[in-house]
Amino acid sequence: MTMSKTIQVAPRVIAAIVATGLLTFSGIIVETSMNIAFPTLMRDFNVPTDQVQWMTSAYLLVIAIIVPTSAYLKQSYPMKRLFVVANLLFSSGIFIDGLAINFSMLLVGRIVQGLGTGIALPLMFNIILEQVPKERLGLMMGIGNLIPGIGPALGPTFGGIVVTQLGWRAVFFSLVPVLVVSLGLGIWGIQQSSALEQTQLDWGSLLLIILLFVGFVTGFVNLTNNAFLSWQVGGMLLLGCLGLMGLFSHTFRIERPLLDLRLFKHRRFSCLILMFFLTQMCSLGLAFLLPNYIQLANHQSAFLAGVIVLPAGLGGALAAPIGGRLLDRKGPFLPIVSGESLMLLSLVGLLSLGAVKTSWAIGLVYIFYMAGMGMSMGCIMTTSLSGLDHQSQAQGNAILNTLQQFAGSMGTSLIAMIVAQAQLNHSSQLGTQIGTLHGYLLLIISSVIILGTGLVTLRKTN
Known part of the structure; x- marks a missing residue:
């Protein structure tokens, strides 16, 4: 035996x-x-x-x-x-x-x-x-x-x-x-496990990446305080779009681009990337929205707002290894779909609370949201990269981590714009309440797209 x-x-x-x-x-x-x-x-x-x-x-x-x-x-x-x-x-x-x-x-x-x-x-x-x-x-x-x-x-x-x-x-x-x-x-602890290979840096891709992110990040940051058709917003977003189109064109013309966007030819990888991007966008947008609401609408201090959202971080921390274990034992469908479902239900719960004055109720629902995010986020990343061959995994990892930064900036900027627009037409407290409800609606729509994409992409996995 x-x-x-x-x-x-x-x-x-x-x-x-x-x-x-x-x-x-x-x-x-x-x-x-x-x-x-x-x-x-x-x-x-x-x-x-x-x-x-x-x-x-x-x-x-x-x-x-x-x-x-x-x-x-x-x-x-x-x-x-x-x-x-x-x-x-x-x-x-x-x-x-x-x-x-x-x-x-x-x-x-x-x-x-x-x-x-x-x-x-x-x-x-x-x-x-x-x-x-x-x-x-x-x-x-x-x-x-x-x-x-x-x-x-x-x-x-x-x-x-x-x-x-x-x-x-x-x-x-x-x-x-x-x-x-x-x-x-x-x-x-760090050891070298792969052979090194001296290659030339693709300066063309790097220049286009700089144009792409300078345009998009600056445009989204300026979205709150400037009109969309201004050069600070529309002009910078146009610059970002030109950089993105140039990067795609450049990628398919050379053998070893700095960021290999040809990986998006893989349908499964592309779907998981979409889920990863929207999950990060929702999570960073909500991380901005809730402390802002607790302070401006419920008149709590910045310190207390931080204390209220703190347990949610711990919930996400505990759920992440649980999701990883489920992935190792059961495959990606269960942890990803369960986690994204919990996120969607939590967002619906926050919307249902409406203009609630009990900040601790918001904090309680946020725990479930972060638990769902913690359970699914790492599993989405692992599943997307494990579907690539070994040589492509480093490129896939670069794409994921790049989009993670952009998604956070985009999510925060969009939510900030929605709340700011509502505050222009109402008092600070009422405007924050209305803007927060509108923000929840955007996040719910995004979460529905995430869950639907997951159900379609992963249904044949298990």
Whole structure:
């Protein structure tokens, strides 16, 4: 009688995943924490609202430009070297911001941090795809997706406490111990498992990617305060569209493009990418909508708003490995469809609550939403990448992580625009209530598309 051997993940691989995850987590914590500090920064540096928002927009823009180079970087440079460079870049940005004497210096620090996060984020998933046994792939991808999942929920609470008690500079300096631990684990744990190949960087693709994201990110950011047909919105969105069309044309003309959009020829991959994009858009849009509603409509403090949404992040954290285990044992249909169904029901529940004054009821429903998101998000990512051959997985990972950044920016900007338009025609409280209900409707429509796409795409999987 033979006994089946339990397949384990090597300790060094776990250390490598934790190291890159901590670095990515630090980036998300800074991004979400500093949103709380915007009023303070506006006062300290005498800058208006539209200017201070570039603290987040510039950071996301740099990440969106760097992430598409991840397949090239992985192929050309050792993983450990990439990680050390990413960690040192992010740490440098932390000190630049912590010591900033003006707003320009603050922006430079955020850009340097974006360079580090842009390298680290896809590196984590590349390590999981290459070095985790197939039987544990779903579980480890679920754990890896805890990082972007829990960060937006923890950030406002963390930021509210630190900014209130210690000042905004402490947000940056408080992450130094985390970065030191990350660096130590990465140096010990990250190992090279694939052969390197020196290739030329596709500068044409990189230029078109810059045009694409500068246009789209800037256009969506300006959507709240400018008319659609203005050059700040319509002109920049047109620039983004031209960059996108140029990138598709360029991709099909050369053998090894920087971002291989030919992967979209695979129908299953394209459908899962659509689900991934809309899920991220909904989640980041809702993460903006709920704290905003709790503060402006229910007149709660920023700190209490962060505390109310905090349990939802923990719910997502607990659900992610559960979804991964279900994926490993039962296949993708059950965790993805169950998770997306829970998200849709939660959004309907939030709409049904209407202009409820009980913020804790909103927080309770949000727990179920984040649990559904945590259960499905990593499984969608794993299923989309596992359907590609080994050589295409790094490119697929680059596409996913690139779209993740853009989806977050798009979701936040669309929801902010909807709420802002409602506030123009009503009082701040009533406008926020009406805009929030309209925002829920947009998210519900998106969630229906996600669930329908999942049912059609995955019905023959199990």
